[in-house]
Amino acid sequence: MQSNVTTVTFDQIALDDTFSMREQRRKVDLNKQPKGRVSGTHLQHLRTVLKNGGLLDPVKLWQEVDGQGGTTGRLVVLDGRYRIAAYRAEQATKDRKKLGKKPTPVTIPARIYAVTKAEALLIALQSNSKETLPLTYSERSNAAWRMVWEFGDSIPKPRLAAASGISPRTILTMRRQRKAFRDANDTPSLDWRKDLRWPKEVKEYCPPTDEQKAEMVTALAKGFRQTLNSNFTKDLATLADALEEALGIQQMRYLIDYLRTDGGDEIFLEEDDLKMDPRGSEEAGF
Template identity: 30%
Template sequence: MTKQRTCLERGRKTSVRLDQINLESEAGTARPGPLIKEHVKDLVRTKKNVGELDPVLLWKNPDNPEAKYIILDGRHRVAAYRTSKQTQKIPAEVLERPFREALLISGQRHTNSSLALTSQERADFAWRLVWEDFDYSKKEISQASGVSTRQVAYMRKRLKEIENTDYDITGSWWRDKQEQTVTEDKPMLADAQRRQQVDEMAKVIRDLFDRRGNPLPFWNNELVAEATAQALGEQKLRMIYEYSFGGLDDEEDEWGDLPVRSYPDEDPHAGPEEDTEIDF
């Protein structure tokens, strides 16, 4: 009987120089984007204390032996070595197999790692496996990303809808699953602009919920939750939940029987001159 490979299969143990690694490419990682600086600092401290970090997982193109290694798992560890001005070789596992298989293993490693993917990162990775032309099965995508096969099926359905339009896939499941309406007065933000606005809005929200010097009982989580629900309304709450936790199984009826308390547009207990609406 032929032994079937699994996503947890190990690579060849070796050591490599940093200049042998393609430090710019994010093609092999399930967590692209900016590195988490605090995690890099923690790894630098760990390296200083123990001398070596866990091996990074690299992909070697079997059809192009001269090409540099691609990082599958361990971008933060590589950054920690670079920060430490590492001049010697670093420990690594090297996979030499079709990229199609290597990408699944990258997802599995991130799902099981100490710095596991967030729900949104898992959804984005699963979405990538759907829209990139690797012909993965639903089970393969589910195992590699940690999302349900039901959600994978919904992603495939969404991809077919997009294929009949001129919409350009962004790679963000949260954005690509929505019906995007871009107009002249509401253009789609560039990533840098979007990041800046998110950071500014987050600061406003943090300041609003800051307990220090605030006469309102923001230490009471139940009151905070109820006040937030009343201020934002059901639609925004659903969007926040969906973004933060992957949106259950992303079906049209994804909220199903989940109880969501509804609130009137106006506070029935407020006096006639009191304005209870908070505009975010």
């Protein structure tokens, strides 16, 4: 399925957002410094490794094929955009130091996969689900839903579950929802949180103003402190269980994702989420 490690140059590599599982706010632009605490730190770490003469893991590329199975000539990035950005940033730094001299071409270690589009998407999803800067739960569920919508039952449920980290039960729900959309001759948004509730109308979230947000934070923080003071415990497990009981497992996951990434999206609760079974399945509430 894959070749041995080879090397490629920048001009051989193609980017295709079809294979980028990250939300727009977390996608890396190879020509810009990533925004956010985690994203920027991750790139800087990779650059430091290169600067010190270290090696980065090979990037994963797909030898693209068209609808008839013929190769198109493109090598599409499946995994390793941050590594490619690190190589490019370090090369730009070296070129500036050469003061007009001819730049030295950079070669990037790579594994090239000659597989179908479906297999390429699975490789991209599985790789990004487990790397240093992993996909959030929202990104993984949206990617799995997108693949279910495009490929139906052709990808075995255990294979997609293993690649995405989404439960087989949720993937079964996605398959049922795909059938419902097709029976209604309707097209999904490919945002699983919204499409799971279809055909129920999901209201667009209107974020609060800075002033409203500050007031909400102050009020919530005061309530949290009062509750913690009257039920004081140093047991972190108890605190975590209490939060999960209050928020529900889905909102707890989104909260954790928010805290460990760059915090670009707002986390909010809806009435349905507050009423759901806090120990329910992944389908509950979202």
